[in-house]
Amino acid sequence: MDKNSLIFWMTILGLACWPACFWWMRLISMRQNNFLDKLNEQGKRIEKLSKIEHDLIKEVHPQVGEIKESMDEVIAAVKENTENNSKTKPPSKKSP
Secondary structure (H helix, E strand, C coil): CCHHHHHHHHHHHHHHHHHHHHHHHHHHHHHHHHHHHHHHHHHHHHHHHHHHHHHHHHHHHHHHHHHHHHHHHHHHHHHHHHHHHHHHCCCCCCCC
16 A cells, blocks of 8 residues: 555545544533533422522511510520529438
């Protein structure tokens, strides 16, 4: 095989590789686009769930404040009751 023949066949081989490369890149691009579409759908679902969660938290938030206030009242009553009981109870005697 002479030099010109080798160059000719290498050129043909190179030209044949271009369609294969374009097909391969198109396949990769289609897979990436499919993945990005699924990722976009997942993002929309997460955003929707986050909005619902945020609305629920906004709805519950005032109730949390009310619960905290009533808990403060209960804590104060328990402390007062404990102090009164400790004043009226004689200290316990330890037996040997």
